[in-house]
Amino acid sequence: MESNILLGHGSGGKLSHNLIKDLFVKYFDNPILKQQTDSALLNIDSNNIAFTTDSYIVDPIFFPGGNIGKLAVCGTVNDLAVSGAIPKYLSVSFIIEEGFSFKELETIVSSMAKEAKRAGILIVTGDTKVVNKGQCDKLFINTSGIGIIEEKYKSISTGEKIKSGDKIIINGTIADHGMAIMAARNFGNFKTDIKSDCASLNHLIKEILNTNCLVKFMRDATRGGIATILCELTENNNIGIEIDESKVAVSENVRGMCELLGFDPFYVANEGKIILLLPDEEVDKVMAVMKQNEFGKDSVVIGEVVDNHNGKAVLKTEIGGKRIIDMLADEQLPRIC
Amino acid sequence: MKYIDEFRDKEIVFKLLEKISSLTKKEIFLMEVCGGHTWAIQKFGIPSLLPNNIKLLSGPGCPVCVTSKKFIDQAIAYSRLKDVIITTFGDLIRVPGSTSSLNLEKSRGADIRIVYSILDALQIANENPSKKIIFLGIGFETTAPSSAVGILNAASKRLTNFFLFSSHKIMPPAMAALIDEGVTINGYLAPGHVSTITGSHIYDDIPAKYGVGCVISGFEPTDILQSIYMLVKQVVGNKFSVEIQYKRVVKPEGNIKAQEIMKEVFRLRDDWWRGLGTIKNSGLCVNEKFSNFDAEKMIQVYVEETKEETGCICGEILKGLKTPPQCKLFATVCTTSNPVGACMVSHEGACNAYYRFNK
Numbered sequence: 001m002e003s004n005i006l007l008g009h010g011s012g013g014k015l016s017h018n019l020i021k022d023l024f025v026k027y028f029d030n031p032i033l034k035q036q037t038d039s040a041l042l043n044i045d046s047n048n049i050a051f052t053t054d055s056y057i058v059d060p061i062f063f064p065g066g067n068i069g070k071l072a073v074c075g076t077v078n079d080l081a082v083s084g085a086i087p088k089y090l091s092v093s094f095i096i097e098e099g100f101s102f103k104e105l106e107t108i109v110s111s112m113a114k115e116a117k118r119a120g121i122l123i124v125t126g127d128t129k130v131v132n133k134g135q136c137d138k139l140f141i142n143t144s145g146i147g148i149i150e151e152k153y154k155s156i157s158t159g160e161k162i163k164s165g166d167k168i169i170i171n172g173t174i175a176d177h178g179m180a181i182m183a184a185r186n187f188g189n190f191k192t193d194i195k196s197d198c199a200s201l202n203h204l205i206k207e208i209l210n211t212n213c214l215v216k217f218m219r220d221a222t223r224g225g226i227a228t229i230l231c232e233l234t235e236n237n238n239i240g241i242e243i244d245e246s247k248v249a250v251s252e253n254v255r256g257m258c259e260l261l262g263f264d265p266f267y268v269a270n271e272g273k274i275i276l277l278l279p280d281e282e283v284d285k286v287m288a289v290m291k292q293n294e295f296g297k298d299s300v301v302i303g304e305v306v307d308n309h310n311g312k313a314v315l316k317t318e319i320g321g322k323r324i325i326d327m328l329a330d331e332q333l334p335r336i337c
Numbered sequence: 338m339k340y341i342d343e344f345r346d347k348e349i350v351f352k353l354l355e356k357i358s359s360l361t362k363k364e365i366f367l368m369e370v371c372g373g374h375t376w377a378i379q380k381f382g383i384p385s386l387l388p389n390n391i392k393l394l395s396g397p398g399c400p401v402c403v404t405s406k407k408f409i410d411q412a413i414a415y416s417r418l419k420d421v422i423i424t425t426f427g428d429l430i431r432v433p434g435s436t437s438s439l440n441l442e443k444s445r446g447a448d449i450r451i452v453y454s455i456l457d458a459l460q461i462a463n464e465n466p467s468k469k470i471i472f473l474g475i476g477f478e479t480t481a482p483s484s485a486v487g488i489l490n491a492a493s494k495r496l497t498n499f500f501l502f503s504s505h506k507i508m509p510p511a512m513a514a515l516i517d518e519g520v521t522i523n524g525y526l527a528p529g530h531v532s533t534i535t536g537s538h539i540y541d542d543i544p545a546k547y548g549v550g551c552v553i554s555g556f557e558p559t560d561i562l563q564s565i566y567m568l569v570k571q572v573v574g575n576k577f578s579v580e581i582q583y584k585r586v587v588k589p590e591g592n593i594k595a596q597e598i599m600k601e602v603f604r605l606r607d608d609w610w611r612g613l614g615t616i617k618n619s620g621l622c623v624n625e626k627f628s629n630f631d632a633e634k635m636i637q638v639y640v641e642e643t644k645e646e647t648g649c650i651c652g653e654i655l656k657g658l659k660t661p662p663q664c665k666l667f668a669t670v671c672t673t674s675n676p677v678g679a680c681m682v683s684h685e686g687a688c689n690a691y692y693r694f695n696k
Contacts (some may be wrong), residue, residue: 264380319350319383320351321384321386323694329673329674333684
C-alpha cells in the first residue's frame with residue numbers, strides 16, 4: 001500500500017477498491033458493510049426513525065483526547081442519543097486531500113472503529129473522494145446516523161413538556177474540547193494537559209432513560225458551548241431559565257487558559273456534555289444513575305426553569321449579580337489588551 | 338483558582354456594596370473609561386448589585402470603537418492592493434467601513450490574517466519576503482508598546498516589507514476632552530492596564546484642573562467595587578486625587594522601559610476619535626527615524642471618501658451622554674451579528690456588552 005493518498009484512491013478504480021477492502025472494510029468490519037452493495041440494506045424493526053448528519057472539519061486533526069475520526073463517530077452518535085433515539089447505523093464519507101498520510105488515515109479509521117464498537121453502532125456504508133492538494137485541509141469527514149426512537153421520547157428534542165421548576169443538569173466540566181483544540185494549535189504557546197471531552201454518550205443516556213423518569217429535554221452542548229444551548233432552549237420554548245454560575249464546573253487548567261485569553265467558557269465547545277432537563281422530584285433518582293457512569297460522575301444541577309423573564313436565560317454570576325446569557329454573534333476572539 | 342477567586346469573593350463583594358451604599362444617597366456618575374472594565378462590569382452583573390444612585394457610564398476606552406472610519410476605509414484600500422497582507426486583531430475585521438469591511442474584502446480574496454500579537458505579523462513578514470505586511474495598530478498605551486517593540490524588532494532584523502498602520506491613541510486627552518464637552522462625570526474609573534505602562538501621574542491634571550477624581554482600577558469584581566468605593570468617598574469628601582486601587586500591578590512611575598520604547602518609536606499627533614472628533618496630541622504616529630516602517634508614508638493608496646452612518650449614536654454613547662437602548666438602531670437594525678457602529682462590534686464596546694448581557 002502507498003504511504004500517501006493519491007488522487008487515484010478516489011477514482012473508483014483499483015486503488016479505491018484496495019483502499020475500501022484493506023482499510024475501511026477491514027476496520028469497520030460488519031456483515032452489512034461487507035456485502036458492499038450500493039446502499040446498505042438494513043432491517044429496522046420500527047416505524048420511528050431518528051436520522052441526522054454532521055460534517056467534521058477540525059484543525060489539528062489529532063488532538064489530546066481524540067482525533068477527527070473519533071469526533072465524527074461520537075458527534076453523530078450523540079446527536080441521535082440526545083434526541084432519545086438508540087443509535088444503530090452510521091455512514092461515513094471521507095474527503096481527503098491528495099498526499100495525506102496513509103498511516104494517519106489508518107489511525108483515524110481505527111479509532112472510528114474502536115469508538116463505533118464502544119458505542120455499539122455499525123458503520124454500514126461510506127464514500128471516499130480525494131481532492132487536489134490545497135482543495136481541502138487534510139481530511140474532512142461526514143457521518144450520518146440512523147437510530148430508532150420510542151414514541152414517548154419524541155418530546156425530548158422539542159422540549160414541549162418543559163415546565164417552570166424543572167431542573168437543568170450537566171454531566172461534568174465545560175469547555176474542555178474547545179480549549180484542548182486551542183492548546184493543540186499551539187495557540188498562545190500554552191503547555192497544558194487539557195484533554196478533549198470527546199465521548200459517545202449513548203450508554204449514559206440509555207441509563208438515564210431506563211430510570212423511566214420523565215426527561216423533558218436533552219441536547220449536547222457542542223459548538224457555541226452551553227450558552228448557545230441555553231439561549232436556544234429559552235427562545236424556542238419561550239421559557240425563562242436561571243443558571244447559577246458557581247455550580248457550573250470548569251477544570252482549573254481550562255479556566256486558567258480562558259482567563260488568560262479572555263474567553264468565556266460558557267461559549268467554548270464541548271464534545272461530551274449534555275444539558276438535561278428533569279422534573280425536580282426526579283432529579284435525585286437520575287443523578288444517582290448518572291454518577292455511576294464514567295461520563296456522568298461529575299453531573300450537577302446548574303439551574304432551573306423559572307416562570308418569569310420568558311425567552312431569556314439569566315445568569316446568577318459567581319459574585320451574586322444577574323445578567324442575561326446571549327448567543328455569540330461570531331467566534332470568540334481573545335481580547336486585545 | 339488562586340489569585341482569581343480571592344478577587345471574586347462574594348462576601349467581600351457584599352461588604353463593599355454595603356460600604357458604598359452607606360456613603361451617600363446622592364446621585365453619582367462614574368465613568369469606566371476602559372472597554373475591559375465595561376466588559377467585566379457587565380459580565381459579573383455589577384449594575385444589578387450597585388445601589389441605584391451610583392450610575393456607571395461607559396467611556397471611550399474600547400480600541401475598536403474609537404478607531405475612525407477613515408482608518409478602516411484606508412485599511413480596506415490597503416487590503417485591495419495585490420502585494421499586501423493585512424495583519425490585524427480579530428475584532429477589527431468586522432467593523433463596517435464606508436462601503437465595505439475587512440471581513441467582506443477577505444471573502445473577496447484579500448489576504449487578511451488575524452494575529453494575536455504584532456510578533457506574529459513579523460513572522461509572516463519573514464516568511465513572505467515578496468509581500469508587504471501591514472499591521473493595523475490600534476489601542477492605547479496598553480498595545481502601543483508592543484507595536485513599538487514590533488518596529489524595533491523589524492529594524493534590527495532589517496525587514497523591508499513590514500509596516501505599521503498606526504491608529505494608536507493615548508487616554509488622558511480624551512478623558513479631559515469629555516469633561517470639556519460638559520459630560521457629567523463625578524469620577525473616573527481609570528484603566529489599570531494603561532497605568533501599568535504609564536504610571537499614575539498621567540491623570541494628575543484631571544483632579545487638579547477639573548475637580549474630578551481618578552481611581553486606577555483592576556479588572557476583577559472586588560477591584561472594581563473597591564475603586565467605586567474610593568471614588569464615591571472622594572466625591573462625598575469633596576477631595577479629588579489620583580489613587581491607585583490596582584496596587585498589585587500598577588506602580589506610580591509605571592513601566593519605564595515600555596515608556597522609553599514608546600517614546601523612541603512614536604510621536605504625538607492630533608487624532609480623530611469616533612464620537613469625540615479631533616483631539617489635540619491624542620494619537621501616536623511613527624517617528625521620522627522609523628518612517629521606513631510607517632505604512633502611511635511608505636504605501637500610497639487611493640482611499641474612498643468616508644461616509645458616516647446615519648442614525649447611529651456611537652458618538653454620544655462613547656461620551657457617556659446616552660446609553661445603548663436610547664439608540665433607535667439598538668437591537669433592531671444594529672445587533673452583534675449585524676453591527677452598524679463600532680460599539681456593537683468589539684466585546685469591549687458598550688453596545689455589544691449591553692446587548693449581550695442586558696438586552
